Amino acid sequence: MSAPGRRIDVCNGDADGLCAVVQWRQIDPAPAELVTGLKRDIELLRRVHARPGDDILVCDLSMQRNLPELLRLLDEGARVRYFDHHAAGEVPRHPGLRAHLDFSPSTCSSLLVDRFLGGRRRAWALVGAYGDNLSDVADALARGDGIDAHRRAQLRRLGEAVNYNAYGEDERDVLIPPAELYRVMVRHQDPLHMLQREHVIGRIDALRTADLDQALSLGPWREHARARIWRLPDAAWSRRVGGSLANLLAGQCPALAHAVLRDTAAGPLVASVRAPLRAPRGTHELCRRFGGAGRAGAGGIDALAPGDLAAFVEALEAGDWG
Template sequence: MTAAMTVPPGQRRVDVCNGDADGLCAVLQWRLQTPAPATLVTGLKREIALLDRVQAMPGDELLVCDLSLQRNRTALLRLLAQGARVRYFDHHAACDVPPHPNLHTHIELGSQTCTSLLMDRHLGGAQRLWALAGAYGDNLTAVADALAADSGVGSEDRARLRMLGEAINYNAYGEDERDVYIPPARLYETLSRYRDPLDLSLHETIVRPLDALRRADLRQAAQVPPHWQNGRASVYLLPDAPWSRRVIGCLANELASARPAMAHAVLKAVRAGGYVVSVRAPLSAAGGARELCLRFGGAGRAGAAGIDDLPARDLDRFIQAFGAARWGESG
């Protein structure tokens, strides 16, 4: 199901997730372990309020993965009032989780977990390879490597899972579906044919073209010098172009991995004025990104957060706050 469609009432099972690697791989684990027909509602990375697109009737079952409960709370309350049963897996901050007998939450914060890993724990590792792909895509490389090694996954297979996860994640970024290689809902259709993601990487042609496009976009981004930097942090300003819309999150992750002791902010100009912002706290002190972005109307997690609409007039104020931020003290 495409992100633009609205789910009609009367669907028995609806899976709702972010269209990045973490969201798609979390849902995929559940559906591989609990096979049943379900309608998928997903979207691009910054399409967060996806529960607004769902209507429910008594007895409907909803699985929600990798979506901020704060951004979806009003719609969640409506769906619960309509009689839906909801399982909610997420790793974003969730203030004031509504108590309800039909709501079962699996929410855990922290810089060393993601929704795919929460699902992996809930399922007892039954679909571990897909959990690893989701974790790699969410830039939890060290965590995924350690879990893969403990699970007996060799270095070559780890590299293939990382390529897959990063490709899925990269594909979620864009202003609309014209920017991305394949809409996330259609990508999920391909992923869901494979119980083993390593088989997918051998038999499908989707991964290498995505990886090649990702690398080409990163080469474009590498030509952009830092707008501002000091010994603790760097800020990059990207123009508004299809490649920059796709690469903003990927570039932030690459910068974080290359310089783990530094914080990084990647800003992309938008046509209407202002910026979209991706912030990464230092990997060595992964906390504080959410608190910083909240000050400018954004949201996110301790180690990775963003701002959907930073006015141009606030650019200097943001850079000043970013340069003065104290990382790793919360989250």
């Protein structure tokens, strides 16, 4: 008799990825192996080796970046359910794949899971959306559920803290590895109870505030009528803060595009890029030109060659964000 199939959950370690899996496992609390990592750990399916009959849940990972490994897992006999909102390229047709993809700039993976589950863990979906910088979308959904302004602010605080904790060069940069943070999150049916009972969120929040203050004290590296760019040195605090800073700046000036660049010891720069919140489109295409990826409103570049910096700046400032 063959062994029963395993359950394997694979997700980005940011707020959107973790909250997507939290919703799923609270509704279907079966034992499952979790495979996750930091924000820029995208190609996570390479860590998974499947047997026939395994059920694999994938949340908030670019299918385009994981396509060869996805095809391998399907060939190995796994069943894969895939929730994502990043650019996917050509989606394979396979009887073992159930793809739930939506590339609208007004959604994220947590909201896709929420849609599939009929809103049964709506509060956790809101945490994921707030963390993914979809505050207007999350606010509208929360108000529709009768969630008052104070509770919305608390859910946003939690989402931004969880999201912040995903940024770093490796797990030595962050306060708690995303896999450990997930195990704390999934214990709480109500995320507001987590805020009340788990001190780790306060510690993450304090670190986030200190890092943002340090970044903002530097001021912009370049300002343009259509875009602003920050450039940070290579340090543990700057490796953590890039995405949170980009989201904060985008909220402050929603008519502008933003990029946060970070120098590295190896030479290439790391970039977090945000389209204007008033026209959240085109980021994936811009980042892809320079070896990066993303979605309509947000993206990143892991290794921007110094020789390409001038071309990147020109492209950001001339971007068609309509």
